[in-house]
Amino acid sequence: xxxxxxxxxxxxxxxxxxxxxxxxxxxxxxxxxxxxxxxxxxxxxxxxxxxxxxxxxxxxxxxxxxxxxxxxxxxxxxxxxxxxxxxxxxxxxxxxxxxxxxxxxxxxxxxxxxxxxxxxxxxxxxxxxxxxxxxxxxxxxxxxxxxxxxxxxxxxxxxxxxxxxxxxxxxxxxxxxxxxxxxxxxxxxxxxxxxxxxxxxxxxxxxxxxxxxxxxxxxxxxxxxxxxxxxxxxxxxxxxxxxxxxxxxxxxxxxxxxxxxxxxxxxxxxxxxxxxxxxxxxxxxxxxxxxxxxxxxxxxxxxxxxxxxxxxxxxxxxxxxxxxxxxxxxxxxxxxxxxxxxxxxxxxxxxxxxxxxxxxxxxxxxxxxxxxxxxxxxxxxxxxxxxxxxxxxxxxxxxxxxxxxxxxxxxxxxxxxxxxxxxxxxxxxxxxxxxxxxxxxxxxxxxxxxxxxxxxxxxxxxxxxxxxxxxxxxxxxxxxxxxxxxxxxxxxxxxxxxxxxxxxxxxxxxxxxxxxxxxxxxxxxxxxxxxxxxxxxxxxxxxxxxxxxxxxxxxxxxxxxxxxxxxxxxxxxxxxxxxxxxxxxxxxxxxxxxxxxxxxxxxx
Numbered sequence: 001x002x003x004x005x006x007x008x009x010x011x012x013x014x015x016x017x018x019x020x021x022x023x024x025x026x027x028x029x030x031x032x033x034x035x036x037x038x039x040x041x042x043x044x045x046x047x048x049x050x051x052x053x054x055x056x057x058x059x060x061x062x063x064x065x066x067x068x069x070x071x072x073x074x075x076x077x078x079x080x081x082x083x084x085x086x087x088x089x090x091x092x093x094x095x096x097x098x099x100x101x102x103x104x105x106x107x108x109x110x111x112x113x114x115x116x117x118x119x120x121x122x123x124x125x126x127x128x129x130x131x132x133x134x135x136x137x138x139x140x141x142x143x144x145x146x147x148x149x150x151x152x153x154x155x156x157x158x159x160x161x162x163x164x165x166x167x168x169x170x171x172x173x174x175x176x177x178x179x180x181x182x183x184x185x186x187x188x189x190x191x192x193x194x195x196x197x198x199x200x201x202x203x204x205x206x207x208x209x210x211x212x213x214x215x216x217x218x219x220x221x222x223x224x225x226x227x228x229x230x231x232x233x234x235x236x237x238x239x240x241x242x243x244x245x246x247x248x249x250x251x252x253x254x255x256x257x258x259x260x261x262x263x264x265x266x267x268x269x270x271x272x273x274x275x276x277x278x279x280x281x282x283x284x285x286x287x288x289x290x291x292x293x294x295x296x297x298x299x300x301x302x303x304x305x306x307x308x309x310x311x312x313x314x315x316x317x318x319x320x321x322x323x324x325x326x327x328x329x330x331x332x333x334x335x336x337x338x339x340x341x342x343x344x345x346x347x348x349x350x351x352x353x354x355x356x357x358x359x360x361x362x363x364x365x366x367x368x369x370x371x372x373x374x375x376x377x378x379x380x381x382x383x384x385x386x387x388x389x390x391x392x393x394x395x396x397x398x399x400x401x402x403x404x405x406x407x408x409x410x411x412x413x414x415x416x417x418x419x420x421x422x423x424x425x426x427x428x429x430x431x432x433x434x435x436x437x438x439x440x441x442x443x444x445x446x447x448x449x450x451x452x453x454x455x456x457x458x459x460x461x462x463x464x465x466x467x468x469x470x471x472x473x474x475x476x477x478x479x480x481x482x483x484x485x486x487x488x489x490x491x492x493x494x495x496x497x498x499x500x501x502x503x504x505x506x507x508x509x510x511x512x513x514x515x516x517x518x519x520x521x522x523x524x525x526x527x528x529x530x531x532x533x534x535x536x537x538x539x540x541x542x543x544x545x546x547x548x549x550x551x552x553x554x555x556x557x558x559x560x561x562x563x564x565x566x567x568x569x570x571x572x573x574x575x576x577x578x579x580x581x582x583x584x585x586x587x588x589x590x591x592x593x594x595x596x597x598x599x600x601x602x603x604x
Contacts, residue, residue, distance in 0.1 A: 016097045018098075020092065021044050022090065022093070022102065028046070031158045032059065034187055043092050045092055046086070046088060059080070063080050093117060093120055100152055118143060128149075132198075132203045137170060140172065148176055151200070152166060153165040153166075155539075161539065162190045165200045168193065192532045194527070201522065208515065209512075211270075217242060226507065228240020228241065230469060230500075234507075235508060243293065246285035249286075251284045254279050257271040257275070266573075316483075316484050317483070319488040319489075322404045324402045324403055324404075325349070327341070327349070327408060328351050328407045328408060330357040331361075333436060334352075337436065342389040346493075348390045350362055368465065397426050404489060405432070420433065420435070424448070424450055430454070431454065433456075434457065435456075456478050456483060457473025457502065458471075460495075461508075470496070470497050471500055472497045476502070504565045509562055510566060513563050516550065519533055519537075552592050556585050556590045560582060
């Protein structure tokens with residue numbers, strides 16, 4: 001039977017006033033600072049005197065910066081520092097109301113700490129583990145008071161990240177969960193309640209994605225710089241996956257993935273071999289000065305060039321001259337791409353299946369330019385000149401003189417093949433033919449022509465005028481000067497080009513959609529709610545949108561189609577679309593466009 005906490009009628013501050021933090025690495029030091037600033041008495045404990053001294057020095061430096069920036073007064077700073085004491089003896093935790101353990105991710109180490117704490121702390125003291133990879137239940141079962149053991153998973157840096165996952169085992173007393181949840185709220189954090197499984201919510205989704213990115217790099221599908229740029233610019237993420245692995249620690253990521261794979265047996269969680277190779281070579285990321293990237297010094301965030309840093313573009317082949325561009329299609333993407341080229345000074349032929357559709361597409365561009373003028377991003381004169389460069393046409397015959405033809409029609413392979421057959425007949429010799437497909441094989445479009453060497457993928461992201469990324473997709477038949485042409489054009493239209501091969505999903509979708517699919521599986525298995533998962537990824541991962549917000553925006557039917565393509569291409573059971581997603585699509589719940597997807601929306 002669980003022992004009640006100290007008076008429930010009292011404030012959480014009085015219930016959990018003195019807190020011990022065991023393990024004063026980066027995370028432990030950050031948690032110590034957060035607690036002390038929130039008025040808690042903190043006992044920082046580490047086996048290393050050097051580490052306790054570093055923690056004190058870090059706190060002094062952090063609080064001094066806070067005073068300089070006007071966030072703390074000198075008196076408040078003195079109070080924060082006075083509330084922290086350090087020790088190398090676990091017995092210093094004897095008077096703690098809560099102990100937060102953030103020692104290395106090892107059952108042996110954590111079991112030893114919990115066993116010793118059983119003989120030191122009071123019966124009512126709550127014991128929290130900061131693990132994100134090991135079983136809280138297993139740690140609790142080994143304790144003399146398993147009902148007092150739970151997980152309290154902060155995110156790095158603890159001072160800045162708002163998310164805290166509160167992890168219950170089947171043995172955890174509800175009172176203990178309530179007490180630490182109240183504490184998290186008082187610390188200014190947003191607690192999310194989750195069950196006990198490796199990675200919990202945020203890391204459970206994040207590390208699968210990071211692992212796929214490592215495998216993509218290991219396969220030499222794309223460079224580390226292009227993979228990271230693609231996810232930052234294509235998804236709005238604060239860091240690319242390989243840079244994030246270096247920040248987290250390659251060895252830590254391997255440990256987390258090992259634990260996830262042991263439970264799920266999902267191949268997507270089986271650590272990519274490169275993670276083992278880097279770990280065992282001591283190339284564990286920023287802390288070692290080298291991981292996927294090379295850093296100025298151990299612990300530095302400054303990346304320095306190394307043998308893998310790409311050569312300047314000057315080493316590439318010379319592209320073909322491009323003065324005029326044809327854009328095929330009349331939808332939002334076609335209009336956006338035409339606007340991008342026209343703004344950059346190209347003469348653009350915007351062709352659709354009828355004059356009316358082409359005129360409508362040009363009118364859409366006019367409205368977009370007018371909005372830019374209203375917001376002060378463009379002058380009225382520049383907007384008028386841009387619109388004048390666009391010539392609408394009701395036939396692809398108008399592409400006879402263009403140097404680059406960009407297809408942006410429906411994501412249907414037969415439709416695209418027929419269009420490329422038409423372009424092959426009307427476009428002049430030497431014209432570059434590009435498809436904007438996001439999931440179909442570029443080579444299939446190329447084979448529909450008599451000049452497959454001139455065909456390449458240019459995958460723009462929606463909305464094309466705003467999104468900086470273009471995935472440049474070479475097939476095995478694409479000529480070097482065609483690739484160089486598209487790279488040069490991307491630079492002129494101020495887009496960031498990343499190179500990748502012709503396989504399903506390219507970079508962004510191949511990494512993004514398995515992550516979205518895994519989020520659906522979490523809901524399907526009743527592990528966490530939509531709101532908790534969305535909050536976890538925004539607050540714990542820095543994502544601009546939660547996975548279910550994004551799925552509803554993209555469209556569940558579009559998402560399902562991409563996931564089916566990925567599953568067909570890679571034949572990995574872990575990539576099979578979640579049944580819940582298939583059921584929602586079958587029911588016509590496609591997201592915002594239908595008023596209902598994972599959530600319901602007001603009809604416009």
